Amino acid sequence: MSSEGPHHLREEALPLLDGFQEQYSVHLDKFDGPMDLLLHLIKKNELDIYDIPIAVITRQYLEYIKLMKHLNLEVAGDFLVMAATLLQIKSRQLLPVDEQEEAEEVETDPRTELMRRLLEYQQYKEAGMVIGARALLGREVYVRTCSDPDLVMARNAEGPLEVSLFDLVDAFRVMLARIPAEHFHDVAADETFSIADCINEILALLQEQETVQFDELVKDEFTRERVIVTFLALLELCRLKLVRIFQGSEHGSIWFVPAVAGEPAPA
Amino acid sequence: MSSELSAIIECLVFTAESALTTDRICELLHEFERDAIKASLSELAAFHSGRSGGFDLVEVAGGWQFRTRPGLQEYVTRQIKTKASKFSQSSLETLAIIAYRQPITRAEVEHLRGVDCGAVLKSLLEKKQVKILGKKDIPGRPLIYGTSKEFLETFGLKDLKSLPTLREIQALDETPQYERQEELPLGQSSSGPVEGELPFE
């Protein structure tokens, strides 16, 4: 990475990132994903995980991503998905609370799901460190490698078989890689339109137009399979908070828009 | 401590190619009482641990095995090439999630970690720490994963129940999303919706 990186940073003065400025490279490598980064920010600022100041955390999170870009590091999509989630929570907090909805809104603090995920993630992160600190076979602890001569001599045909499914599939893969293509025709039934393909298609479409109608996606190929795949792709996009879905009336057309487009203007 | 039975058991465990379960030892030594065998095993383990020699008799992955005493690895690595069982933080996190939440799909692991886990999962499969248990009976039939016997061996765990307890999540009024999932079929009570048993014993 370029040597001007750190100076550049100091000039830019990203004051909230003091932690990153010293040994930034170490820190950058350290985050295993958006959850890890969020936990770090919460700990560094001594914030209460049960009452996260979403504006502060969102700003720091986005500055961190900016920093990654300054350093020309590839920002993984997962970090962007979390950025969108944070912004969404923030925007929901900014919206005036509808009096009718107020009762429900009290229960569903938009931060609850994030808090729950963070707490759960933290548990597993800690559990991972605990198990990783054990005396590991082949690292701190060893077994006897020399086979007993009496055992080596004897041959065995009736013992239980020891092999994993992964070994089996892998053997198949290795063999397929070895044989010429014409010897082999794949008869697997899944030579079809995948959910992943469909997600790509929807994302491409959303770059061209602001809203997309569900029917529009399936009109060319109105098959049961295509409808299901499209629907699952939409659900996935929704889960990733990349689109928002609307339905005008009961059983009416389903419309969707990119999730970030609806954010309020900068404060 | 030097009864004939102890010597026989020690000899069996010493020559076995992998950990020997108590059941298998009893099966092999059908002329001896199960209780006597179990008592001998405990005595042997205590004896080796007490003498602080180069190796201990430990219970791991549901069986018994002689293993070098932790702390001596510096000397061992002088003569043998280690298989370098290195685990990155992300492997350990992923492994922890799979261990505590199995059977689990890739999507569920990724939801918990917030990142793509394909590469990590594949490397754990290659290291045989994780295995494919089958497919989940939901749309798309995703593969479900669990930890393997090798996982218990690598981490020196007697069984899944010996995993360190997760730090309690306090002050949560609602159950976390994943606790609504089927319970981990630990021990005898393997009645989960996933076919077959977990591969222990």
Place this chain on the structure above:
Amino acid sequence: MSSELSAIIECLVFTAESALTTDRICELLHEFERDAIKASLSELAAFHSGRSGGFDLVEVAGGWQFRTRPGLQEYVTRQIKTKASKFSQSSLETLAIIAYRQPITRAEVEHLRGVDCGAVLKSLLEKKQVKILGKKDIPGRPLIYGTSKEFLETFGLKDLKSLPTLREIQALDETPQYERQEELPLGQSSSGPVEGELPFE
């Protein structure tokens, strides 16, 4: 008898792939005196022989080695029957072809593998992983093979549909779709296709 040096030596001999000569041990443990090492070795040998356990530390032609105590071989060989047998790469390949391409004839398997598979097929039939499904209705009426119930049990599968496809394993290497998405416009440089700036304060 439980000096650190003894423990280290014991650990070295225990993990060695073959007998260790005294010279080799001294070379590995260069920080210790040769005399001390030799004394420790004799002490260790006397200790193990005195306790009449399952194994002794003996000096054989090539050097020092732990050996099971003579007279216990009978028990050692009892476990051979329960020794887990592993698949060779060629068995595994053949089995994989049959699993994924069944029903299949021997000629078809051999066409794919490019080698004669008679012996491997026979051993898979003996291990009951594969069974004969019938005869194919083509000239010569060759036998057709498929996997057995035992095959499903070996791999812990509910049914053949639960067999992971090659594509599912390959999918582990693929990056998730949204990573290929257009970048979110962060900060000032909002020139992406998504309109509007993100709300920085």
